[in-house]
Amino acid sequence: MPNAIHFGAGNIGRGFIGPLLVDSGYHVTFADVNEALINSINSHDHYTVHILSQASSTTEVTDFSGVVSTSQDLLDVFPKADLITTSVGAQILPKIAPTIAKGLKQLYRQRPDALIDIIACENGVGASEILRKEVGRIFNQDATSDETEFLEKHVGFANCSVDRIVPPFDPTKAADGAGDHEERGLDVGVEDFYEWVVDQDALKADHHVHGMKLAKNLLAYVERKLFTLNTAHATISYLGYLKGYKTVNEAIDDQQIYQLAKGALHESGAALLKKHTMFSEEEHMKYISTIMDQRLKNPNVQDEIARVCRCPKRKLSRNDRLVGPAMMDYEYGMGKPRNLAKAIAAALWYDDTEDDDAQAIRTLVQDKGVEDAFQQISGLEKNDEKANRLVADVVAAYSTLKSELGTEPSN
Numbered sequence: 001m002p003n004a005i006h007f008g009a010g011n012i013g014r015g016f017i018g019p020l021l022v023d024s025g026y027h028v029t030f031a032d033v034n035e036a037l038i039n040s041i042n043s044h045d046h047y048t049v050h051i052l053s054q055a056s057s058t059t060e061v062t063d064f065s066g067v068v069s070t071s072q073d074l075l076d077v078f079p080k081a082d083l084i085t086t087s088v089g090a091q092i093l094p095k096i097a098p099t100i101a102k103g104l105k106q107l108y109r110q111r112p113d114a115l116i117d118i119i120a121c122e123n124g125v126g127a128s129e130i131l132r133k134e135v136g137r138i139f140n141q142d143a144t145s146d147e148t149e150f151l152e153k154h155v156g157f158a159n160c161s162v163d164r165i166v167p168p169f170d171p172t173k174a175a176d177g178a179g180d181h182e183e184r185g186l187d188v189g190v191e192d193f194y195e196w197v198v199d200q201d202a203l204k205a206d207h208h209v210h211g212m213k214l215a216k217n218l219l220a221y222v223e224r225k226l227f228t229l230n231t232a233h234a235t236i237s238y239l240g241y242l243k244g245y246k247t248v249n250e251a252i253d254d255q256q257i258y259q260l261a262k263g264a265l266h267e268s269g270a271a272l273l274k275k276h277t278m279f280s281e282e283e284h285m286k287y288i289s290t291i292m293d294q295r296l297k298n299p300n301v302q303d304e305i306a307r308v309c310r311c312p313k314r315k316l317s318r319n320d321r322l323v324g325p326a327m328m329d330y331e332y333g334m335g336k337p338r339n340l341a342k343a344i345a346a347a348l349w350y351d352d353t354e355d356d357d358a359q360a361i362r363t364l365v366q367d368k369g370v371e372d373a374f375q376q377i378s379g380l381e382k383n384d385e386k387a388n389r390l391v392a393d394v395v396a397a398y399s400t401l402k403s404e405l406g407t408e409p410s411n
């Protein structure tokens with residue numbers, strides 16, 4: 001039986017990647033910092049994935065175990081691994097890199113001929129590549145030349161696009177009659193749709209995983225997904241937050257928000273089609289309408305605005321879902337991305353007291369002004385003329401957004 005280690009036993013780990021691996025015959029070891037979660041994983045021999053669609057259905061997941069990601073137990077599991085996947089959050093990857101570097105050395109000692117792949121299943125451009133650089137830097141600090149050669153020739157780091165909405169899930173409210181919370185603590189609720197596209201050129205070994213689609217030109221898939229689904233999700237949620245909504249369904253039902261999000265997708269879509277000519281306009285319009293009118297409106301998926309808005313610093317960074325497509329519009333001569341600028345402005349207004357990033361952003365905006373704060377958070381170059389145009393658009397959108405939405409300015 002092949003073995004996989006999956007870092008992050010949260011929504012995507014238990015609701016998407018873990019189940020696909022188990023269904024393909026892998027034993028999955030979940031590695032997570034959350035000890036209580038790992039104890040729960042080790043005290044269950046199965047859990048249920050609830051499909052949140054009109055015809056609700058379930059899938060049982062078995063053949064898994066858990067290890068605390070900071071423990072020696074994880075290093076002991078590494079030598080058996082054939083595949084390593086992650087879903088911890090892109091910003092957490094540098095934190096797990098030292099463990100992966102150590103684990104790969106253990107693996108090399110026991111199986112020097114092994115071929116192994118690492119796939120970071122995180123939202124973001126080039127997540128596995130970021131992990132590769134960090135693991136490589138640490139691994140090579142005290143590596144022998146044989147070890148360095150092993151890392152280069154035997155370990156693949158494959159970027160991927162990972163798409164399935166897995167919202168917070170309350171098993172006691174499951175439409176399929178799930179039992180009480182204690183009993184159903186590991187269960188997850190997921191939308192029916194999923195797409196996992198992995199860079200075939202970066203893999204070192206053959207993996208037979210149901211639902212893992214291999215493709216070349218990965219950047220096109222990653223940007224199409226991040227700059228469409230996630231752009232819409234973020235636009236709807238940051239604007240929805242300002243209008244007092246708590247769920248994505250409530251916010252998308254607001255026509256002003258719906259139209260603004262649709263506008264943002266036409267802006268990102270124009271640049272995506274220009275950059276990635278493998279997608280036709282017809283295909284992309286269908287992709288947008290499936291997202292806007294089916295997936296994000298799915299009444300069975302009750303997603304929280306706070307979850308979609310989480311980590312606003314990451315979401316406002318140069319290559320992410322808001323600034324990324326807005327800059328692409330300038331780079332490909334597509335004109336002013338007015339709707340994206342409003343979405344960015346809304347993210348700069350996001351002030352959820354439970355969100356540390358949001359608090360840091362608000363403090364920065366108040367201390368430095370919106371122009372400097374946005375430039376610093378996004379990482380846009382000060383001497384880049386296109387970046388300066390976007391900064392000016394965002395500053396203008398920021399000052400009028402709240403009155404446009406009909407909400408009172410708070411400061």
Ligand SMILES: NC(=O)c1ccc[n+]([C@@H]2O[C@H](COP(=O)([O-])OP(=O)(O)OC[C@H]3O[C@@H](n4cnc5c(N)ncnc54)[C@H](O)[C@@H]3O)[C@@H](O)[C@H]2O)c1
Nearest residue numbers: 008009010011012032033069087088089090122123165166
């Ligand atoms: N939920 C979705 O709809 C969805 C869809 C596609 C992609 N993603 C991406 O998947 C990733 C995970 O998202 P999620 O929704 O599953 O989040 P989540 O919070 O449900 O799960 C993340 C898990 O990672 C664990 N973790 C945090 N730091 C860790 C560390 N240092 N070592 C090991 N484990 C650690 C947490 O304890 C948690 O269990 C993110 O990159 C997200 O963008 C999420």
Ligand SMILES: O=P(O)(O)OC[C@@H](O)[C@@H](O)[C@H](O)[C@H](O)CO
Nearest residue numbers: 123162163164165166230233308
């Ligand atoms: O996971 P994040 O924080 O990058 O973004 C929040 C949501 O937009 C995201 O999790 C989506 O649900 C997911 O990307 C759907 O595939």
